[in-house]
Amino acid sequence: MAFLEHYYISLVQCLGTMYLVVALVLWFFKAPDTDVFRPYLVSKMLLAVCFTFLAIDMFACLIIFDVNGLYTDWPLIVLDLSLYYIVAKIFSFAFSNLLDKSYLTPYRLKKAALKALVISSLLIIPLCHCVIEPAKYVCVGIALSLITKFYIDFVVFLYRRLKKMKADIDNYYSEDKTDRLEWVHRCIILVVILGTFATISVFQGVLFNLCFHLSLVFFNLYFVIGFLNYKDIFAGVAKAVVAEEVKGEGSKPTASSPATSDYTIGLIESKVTKWVDEKEFKKSQFTIEEIAQEIGTNKTYLSNFINSKFGDNFSVWVTKLRVEESKSLMIEHPDSKLETIAFEVGFSSSSYFSKVFSKYEGASPAAWRKVRGG
Template sequence: MDYTIYEYSLGTALVLMLFFAACFLMVKTPDKPIFGNYIRSCHLMGVALLLLSANYSVHLFCNLRFLYLDAAILMNLSTYFISYWLFSSALTALLDRFYLTRRRFLRHILYWLLFSALSGAVLIALPQGAVQHVGLFLMTLWLLAYGIYLSRKLILTYRWAVRLFDDTYSEHIAAYIRWMSAFTWWAIIYGVSCGLLTFLPDRYVFLWVLSSIPFYIYLYRSYMNYLLFYEQVESILEKETHEGVEEVCRNVEEMPNETPAYHANIEKKLTVWVGMDGYTSPGLTIEELAGKLGTNRTYLSAYIKSTYHVSFREWIAGLRLEYAKRMLIEHQEWTIARISETSGFLSQSYFMKIFKEKEGCSPARWRKAQA
């Protein structure tokens, strides 16, 4: 059988992975302490790519898959297991700097050693045939379950960060980390595929290799783009710990129905604040608003959710949109950029996006329709 396509695809993927690994390991950031967590995450990614590159190198230069199939399967299963951990840890650490601990690291290393030892036992000790196939099937299920477990942890951390941003800041900070969610779901699909494609017939193995190229290109591009927003996101995350945020969320969720006097007091003060167009102040936070109202962020957040059934960000965005619509009518000479800025939006593109989502057309077209 001609393995030329397989060798070329493997060689191309190997060169790209080594390039990206070097970029991650030698990443350059501004000389500020806040970027330490970003650098650590990049280094974890670099190590993961080096391990996968070593895997590809053995396949390319030793023809392991075609000469020693059992050894190739064992190497693939073991490599994917530790790579799952490195990939998920690198991404989770971007949102939770307390996630990577020595105890957790050692525990997952033990998991990896145990998984590799059992996989080796299945391939070496069990007789070939149906019994070995069942053993390999079980080890593959273990690998996939482990990957899904790690992905679930990452997705929960991502949702925690989104909830934190939306309940605290008027700007759409969560947009800066959306790539992590997209990449995680892609990683789940790709990881499952890798586990299954290991057992593909030889003639189709190149498909498994080629599938990694766009995956890692997207990963590297996302990391480099995130560097532009990392300082802003990390500075926000530094103000909160998991314990603090969970306490706030628990207080909000368990808050009993407030007395009418409490609601009336908040409503009265908010009415005055809204009447003064206070929401047009860019970069507004719920802490700032709570200070102006003489309350705290927990009670204010609970009031907004129970009254308007939206997050702080969504509530402020709605007020700003209504203000922008008034300005579109009252100031026909104003540009869309000026109206966006006057309404409190830091990003004109975000203003255009949510305006179209709510009204079904652009601000300019809406203005013409009203005229």
């Protein structure tokens, strides 16, 4: 037991030091100070605060646990649960704000402060000597229920927001760029797993907490490294998402609404038809905003026209046009390399071309051409 206790204390000390170092890295990490990067900078600051509290939590663990039991007394139970909730709440603000720049509203902040007050009050009640032992457990149980509800609401928000962001990106770029959100998706899965273990760890002994903290280290390092790298693609993601947020504001008329005249719809349709006939979709890496400017219309109208007319988002619509063009080229030029055809119709790589062709045609480009005698 003496060895285990020494090992546990040494590990916690190392973790606390590491979290302080990570907090300092986040504080001093530079990102462009522009309106586009404002949510990223705010999330960076919140994460720095979060890792500072994590360091405090690690050092607090040195006095919360003993090697043989769960907790030493009620004040330490209150301290651990309070720090756990604070860290989780700050992290949720940082992650949510990164995905939705309008998340940190005064209403949400006031609501979070009220919940924190209620949970703190429930956790403080067991410290009163006049409260009987069963009542203490009831208060802690209610507090844990509220924390669990917060955690579930947080995960639900993340999944809904991720789905919305994927739709925004698909409706903005000419190719599938949702791989830019892969880090976000993985982090959400890890949040689900670690959040569950975090709740369980509150009532477990040293061995379980050792395993939990070790797994938490890997998650935190993965999240921070991913967050720092996310800076390089944040502007591209934010541009697509902002475009969709602006599109949804107010009561702007859409191509499918009565406020849009038949003349406007007809004008957009004629320009889109001309754009397709001239095979402008064979260009690589463009956005719906660029096409709207090119044909002299509004990206809002263009987006809604494509969605209502063809039943597809912008990315899928362009991809289908390219796939159809590639089929024509494979028939007309049976000796051409598939890679050459892929680049000619606008795909960024032959592997991506093969992937989407198989998705829509049910066979690879090579198999499709072989069946048709190419």
